[in-house]
Amino acid sequence: MTKHDNLIGADWISFGNYQDNINPSDVSDVIGAYSYGTAESVDAAVDAARAAFPAWRDATPQARHDVLDAVGNTIAARKDEIGRLLSREEGKTLAEGIGETMRAAQVFKFFAGEALRQSGDLQASVRPDIDIEVTREPVGIVGLITPWNFPIAIPAWKIAPALAYGNCVVIKPADLTPGCAHVIAGILHDCGCPAGVFNLVMGRGSVVGEALINHPDIAAISFTGSVATGQRIAETCGRLRKKVQLEMGGKNPMVVLNDADLSVAVPACINGTFFSTGQRCTASSRLIVEAGIHDAFVDEMTRAIKELKIGNALDQATQIGPVVDARQLNSNLEYVEIAKGEAEEVIGGERLELSDNGFYQAPALFVGTRNDMRINREEIFGPCGSIIKVGDFDEAIAVANDTDFGLSAGICTQSLKHARNFKRKVEAGMVMVNLPTAGVDYHVPFGGRKGSSFGAREQGRYAVEFYTTVKTSYVYAG
Numbered sequence: 094m095t096k097h098d099n100l101i102g103a104d105w106i107s108f109g110n111y112q113d114n115i116n117p118s119d120v121s122d123v124i125g126a127y128s129y130g131t132a133e134s135v136d137a138a139v140d141a142a143r144a145a146f147p148a149w150r151d152a153t154p155q156a157r158h159d160v161l162d163a164v165g166n167t168i169a170a171r172k173d174e175i176g177r178l179l180s181r182e183e184g185k186t187l188a189e190g191i192g193e194t195m196r197a198a199q200v201f202k203f204f205a206g207e208a209l210r211q212s213g214d215l216q217a218s219v220r221p222d223i224d225i226e227v228t229r230e231p232v233g234i235v236g237l238i239t240p241w242n243f244p245i246a247i248p249a250w251k252i253a254p255a256l257a258y259g260n261c262v263v264i265k266p267a268d269l270t271p272g273c274a275h276v277i278a279g280i281l282h283d284c285g286c287p288a289g290v291f292n293l294v295m296g297r298g299s300v301v302g303e304a305l306i307n308h309p310d311i312a313a314i315s316f317t318g319s320v321a322t323g324q325r326i327a328e329t330c331g332r333l334r335k336k337v338q339l340e341m342g343g344k345n346p347m348v349v350l351n352d353a354d355l356s357v358a359v360p361a362c363i364n365g366t367f368f369s370t371g372q373r374c375t376a377s378s379r380l381i382v383e384a385g386i387h388d389a390f391v392d393e394m395t396r397a398i399k400e401l402k403i404g405n406a407l408d409q410a411t412q413i414g415p416v417v418d419a420r421q422l423n424s425n426l427e428y429v430e431i432a433k434g435e436a437e438e439v440i441g442g443e444r445l446e447l448s449d450n451g452f453y454q455a456p457a458l459f460v461g462t463r464n465d466m467r468i469n470r471e472e473i474f475g476p477c478g479s480i481i482k483v484g485d486f487d488e489a490i491a492v493a494n495d496t497d498f499g500l501s502a503g504i505c506t507q508s509l510k511h512a513r514n515f516k517r518k519v520e521a522g523m524v525m526v527n528l529p530t531a532g533v534d535y536h537v538p539f540g541g542r543k544g545s546s547f548g549a550r551e552q553g554r555y556a557v558e559f560y561t562t563v564k565t566s567y568v569y570a571g
């Protein structure tokens with residue numbers, strides 16, 4: 094079996110402790126063995142980054158552009174092979190895996206451009222003969238901790254801006270999906286990224302992740318994952334005065350009003366709720382439906398989920414792949430049991446025993462639910478959606494906002510007035526009109542409010558806020 098090592102400085106380093114990367118579509122398929130690091134591995138990676146930082150900080154924008162652009166081009170050229178690896182290790186369909194790979198390529202190319210577009214302000218002083226410049230500088234060495242559900246796009250949208258703005262990186266990918274981050278490391282290495290500017294340390298969150306967040310020379314941590322881990326990271330970073338950016342869960346509402354076009358609303362809800370096996374922090378987990386269209390909507394959704402093809406992620410016909418692992422599958426099935434006690438009706442949601450030996454679950458629709466039920470308060474992170482019936486638009490907005498989260502929110506309506514009011518009143522970082530709540534562009538800000546996010550926004554040119562620090566310089570020329 095192929096063994097995969099960590100990238101520290103210019104070298105591929107083995108720490109022993111090889112762990113199998115298993116395909117959730119078919120657990121007999123072992124993708125490779127990945128060497129997991131320790132706290133000492135993090136020390137070595139930070140030493141390499143510290144040595145590389147002065148030269149990378151001072152590198153020309155052109156030099157940074159060229160590395161990132163070459164990485165983007167290489168990922169795009171290898172999209173089929175990398176997309177297949179992604180689908181094998183995470184379980185999303187091949188189309189989704191290749192699509193996510195292209196998104197990562199585009200992110201690198203976008204931030205290659207941003208490396209060239211850095212700017213500052215020249216401001217007038219309130220005193221005579223003094224000029225003031227406001228400029229941005231890299232924060233230093235940044236630690237990136239990424240989840241399993243977007244194993245190439247999320248590393249890409251943290252690595253690319255970090256490097257574009259002159260930082261050095263130590264990344265710890267999710268222990269369930271180290272393969273795509275390992276491929277990015279190889280591509281950065283081969284595309285001329287100087288030794289130590291980018292370092293990969295694979296391993297467990299409780300070991301490598303903890304060492305990263307506690308390391309005194311790491312200036313900033315960018316994290317995507319669960320609320321519990323994010324809270325822990327925020328506390329540590331606050332105590333150690335590190336800059337921190339957290340993207341966590343969602344309980345995203347999708348409102349369907351009486352005037353919605355069901356031929357738009359149903360595909361948007363099917364996509365938002367069930368695609369990527371519901372394992373998206375932007376998934377539509379609460380479908381808030383106005384009474385006049387409720388029964389027709391439930392009928393159409395029930396028909397549509399029964400037609401979904403669940404199966405091996407690598408099968409071209411598959412629309413919904415497996416759940417990522419046994420732990421997540423068991424957690425989803427527990428929520429289906431909870432739903433049986435809370436909802437008026439549960440459609441689907443059962444464990445599926447297919448010919449491939451993977452973690453398959455039928456999509457689940459919970460009908461006749463209230464917003465105060467556990468299934469509507471807690472993030473499930475599986476192919477499960479609840480339907481909540483409401484009387485009118487005002488009630489729909491109140492229910493949409495009655496949640497601890499605030500990442501994405503959607504509305505299906507043909508009314509310009511309701512769409513406009515929804516955009517203004519909904520408490521979310523991203524709003525979708527007649528579109529699924531999940532599936533975002535790569536060049537605009539991503540993030541939310543309340544319990545979903547903390548710190549500066551990710552992606553697009555707004556990423557500059559997290560990956561740089563501001564310097565104000567006064568020059569007297571009298």
Ligand SMILES: NC(=O)C1=CN([C@@H]2O[C@H](COP(=O)(O)OP(=O)(O)OC[C@H]3O[C@@H](n4cnc5c(N)ncnc54)[C@H](OP(=O)(O)O)[C@@H]3O)[C@@H](O)[C@H]2O)C=CC1
Nearest residue numbers: 239240266267268297298302303318319322341342374474
């Ligand atoms: N918002 C999102 O996009 C995501 C949300 N989730 C939510 O989280 C739930 C659990 O998923 P899970 O993968 O366990 O999420 P975690 O939050 O545990 O994992 C996210 C990342 O954090 C790392 N990590 C874990 N513990 C620590 C720690 N103490 N210090 C530093 N880093 C740490 C993980 O490492 P390791 O992989 O080794 O555990 C992983 O790289 C899901 O059911 C879902 O609800 C999960 C993934 C993405």
Ligand SMILES: O=C(O)CCC(=O)C(=O)O
Nearest residue numbers: 372373374375531532533
């Ligand atoms: O919906 C998307 O396109 C991105 C979702 C995401 O980043 C996540 O689930 O972590």
